[in-house]
Amino acid sequence: xxxxxxxxxxxxxxxxxxxxxxxxxxxxxxxxxxxxxxxxxxxxxxxxxxxxxxxxxxxxxxxxxxxxxxxxxxxxxxxxxxxxxxxxxxxxxxxxxxxxxxxxxxxxxxxxxxxxxxxxxxxxxxxxxxxxxxxxxxxxxxxxxxxxxxxxxxxxxxxxxxxxxxxxxxxxxxxxxxxxxxx
Amino acid sequence: xxxxxxxxxxxxxxxxxxxxxxxxxxxxxxxxxxxxxxxxxxxxxxxxxxxxxxxxxxxxxxxxxxxxxxxxxxxxxxxxxxxxxxxxxxxxxxxxxxxxxxxxxxxxxxxxxxxxxxxxxxxxxxxxxxxxxxxxxxxxxxxxxxxxxxxxxxxxxxxxxxxxxxxxxxxxxxxxxxxxxxxxxxxxxxxxxxxxxxxxxxxxxxxxxxxxxxxxxxxxxxxxxxxxxxxxxxxxxxxxxxxxxxxxxxxxxxxxxxxxxxxxxxxxxxxxxxxxxxxxxxxxxxxxxxxxxxxxxxxxxxxxxxxxxxxxxxxxxxxxxxxxxxxxxxxxxxxxxxxxxxxxxxxxxxxxxxxxxxxxxxxxxxxxxxxxxxxxxxxxxxxxxxxxxxxxxxxxxxxxxxxxxxxxxxxxxxxxxxxxxxxxxxxxxxxxxxxxxxxxxxxxxxxxxxxxxxxxxxxxxxxxxxxxxxxxxxxxxxxxxxxxxxxxxxxxxxxxxxx
Numbered sequence: 001x002x003x004x005x006x007x008x009x010x011x012x013x014x015x016x017x018x019x020x021x022x023x024x025x026x027x028x029x030x031x032x033x034x035x036x037x038x039x040x041x042x043x044x045x046x047x048x049x050x051x052x053x054x055x056x057x058x059x060x061x062x063x064x065x066x067x068x069x070x071x072x073x074x075x076x077x078x079x080x081x082x083x084x085x086x087x088x089x090x091x092x093x094x095x096x097x098x099x100x101x102x103x104x105x106x107x108x109x110x111x112x113x114x115x116x117x118x119x120x121x122x123x124x125x126x127x128x129x130x131x132x133x134x135x136x137x138x139x140x141x142x143x144x145x146x147x148x149x150x151x152x153x154x155x156x157x158x159x160x161x162x163x164x165x166x167x168x169x170x171x172x173x174x175x176x177x178x179x180x181x182x183x
Numbered sequence: 184x185x186x187x188x189x190x191x192x193x194x195x196x197x198x199x200x201x202x203x204x205x206x207x208x209x210x211x212x213x214x215x216x217x218x219x220x221x222x223x224x225x226x227x228x229x230x231x232x233x234x235x236x237x238x239x240x241x242x243x244x245x246x247x248x249x250x251x252x253x254x255x256x257x258x259x260x261x262x263x264x265x266x267x268x269x270x271x272x273x274x275x276x277x278x279x280x281x282x283x284x285x286x287x288x289x290x291x292x293x294x295x296x297x298x299x300x301x302x303x304x305x306x307x308x309x310x311x312x313x314x315x316x317x318x319x320x321x322x323x324x325x326x327x328x329x330x331x332x333x334x335x336x337x338x339x340x341x342x343x344x345x346x347x348x349x350x351x352x353x354x355x356x357x358x359x360x361x362x363x364x365x366x367x368x369x370x371x372x373x374x375x376x377x378x379x380x381x382x383x384x385x386x387x388x389x390x391x392x393x394x395x396x397x398x399x400x401x402x403x404x405x406x407x408x409x410x411x412x413x414x415x416x417x418x419x420x421x422x423x424x425x426x427x428x429x430x431x432x433x434x435x436x437x438x439x440x441x442x443x444x445x446x447x448x449x450x451x452x453x454x455x456x457x458x459x460x461x462x463x464x465x466x467x468x469x470x471x472x473x474x475x476x477x478x479x480x481x482x483x484x485x486x487x488x489x490x491x492x493x494x495x496x497x498x499x500x501x502x503x504x505x506x507x508x509x510x511x512x513x514x515x516x517x518x519x520x521x522x523x524x525x526x527x528x529x530x531x532x533x534x535x536x537x538x539x540x541x542x543x544x545x546x547x548x549x550x551x552x553x554x555x556x557x558x559x560x561x562x563x564x565x566x567x568x569x570x571x572x573x574x575x576x577x578x579x580x581x582x583x584x585x586x587x588x589x590x591x592x593x594x595x596x597x598x599x600x601x602x603x604x605x606x607x608x609x610x611x612x613x614x615x616x617x618x619x620x621x622x623x624x625x626x627x628x629x630x631x632x633x634x635x636x637x638x639x640x641x642x643x644x645x646x647x648x649x650x651x652x653x654x655x656x657x658x659x660x661x662x663x664x665x666x667x668x669x670x671x672x673x674x675x676x677x678x679x680x681x682x
Binding site: 025063 | 186187188191192195261265268269272273275276278279280282283284286287288290298301302305308309312313349350351352353358680
């Protein structure tokens, strides 16, 4: 019985250590800030060769953002501007944009309205449109693709793309795509 | 045998299996064609690993299928769930406490080894607690640890492949297959099975070896550190930077630098595991030899302890005595190995051999050994086994049976002779030349690689007889193989991801 008790106690201790491995970081994370300053430099690297000129006064959401690895979320003037970059390989713009709209609807419950053509300051063509959900949230999305990379931008909450504040839309238009290095 | 730890191990496996199945089901729902495309390659990959462990890495013992299945299940369920959850949260802490840029660059290298290796190593500890009599040597920890790693990598690779299938286009089976193939090839042998094999060997070493507590703790710490470092190297931006740096070199491939960095911590770990494997195989054989010295003689151990030694000895027998004699010798060695496995494995919860008692499997294989020896006996081949075993030995020292042959207790073992032990270095220049060729081949593949492999093959063929392989030549052979692997990876990546 004694050895059985020790065996059980040791096993439970191992399980407890595993639980702590999950719980402790979760608790510690709650005490840390959610936003922070942007990385230095005039341009913000999103990833896969895509970068943008961030709007003045923007702060970086620390939890979802991974500059250089494909995800950046900015908080500016009560708005959230999320930029997601992926490697698109030889996918077509039409295929990529259609799937991106489908994922906005499937994963985030945001229905995309009729898309309209859009382009960046560097001449990269894409599309933009309005999104909304059943809960009354509305926003504006934009999708661009060049140099084997695609970026999906989502700005919420705004009523439509026309009313996106100019500094934020300037940041979207400032998107550039460089050829990626060794991947 | 149903220890309390067995149920403590089983419960989270069953619970997280449900969670993992639901997540896998969701990903399959998103990308059904991709799921159908990758399931066979993944199953084949996992099966190849398990067969490699069974037939090559574990030359003597026979592991119970249920325990191997539990190890694989832990890796595929609890380790994946805890590793993913803890990894996400630790990465979060890193981003919030330092910067998201730092987390983007170093998160995978720092967080994943910590969270995932801890979760997998916990599985090895629980397996030890649940089935202690089946852990006969430190090598048992390596085998079950590798099995945990196989389960982990299969599920992780499936997850990544299905996520990639949904990333750009809907249900892109090509993207899923390319990513799965890339993850099979890179980092190849230095993946999760090796990481957890190292940690598992260290855990079992510290747990099972008698005496010298400082050394046991030191080995455990080094094994766990080696496991963490190997995983760190695979995920670290240093490896990517090395890949980018060497891309500028003429003829160098995309992954040359990356794999060089990955190989750095893996080489000493593999060296240690290879030595541990031979040593512990010798201990298991010596333990069976102590039960019946006539069945497994000290001179038989050097041949039996390694699959390559047996193949080499069989080739020698076939060349000298013919195919029938080779088959008879193979029967004898198989019976001896099965006898050793039967002695080391508990029988219905009890030791398989004790004073005046032998378990039925032990008796059976003991009889088979004697029958096989009888079959070998003849006017032309009376001492066949001894002749071959003597050829396999290099040096005057003879192995002795283990001092403590009781199951569940492992000493530091007798002086087991490994056939690969070298004499004084002679003709080191061919080995040095081959090594140089192999290194040159790294920079100027494929011509250099082909030349290095060809030269290595010729040298290996010439010096392949037992006892002649020098450490330098062995290093040259390994370097040649590594060169060939680099060429394969770079060619495959160029094919999968044409730029």
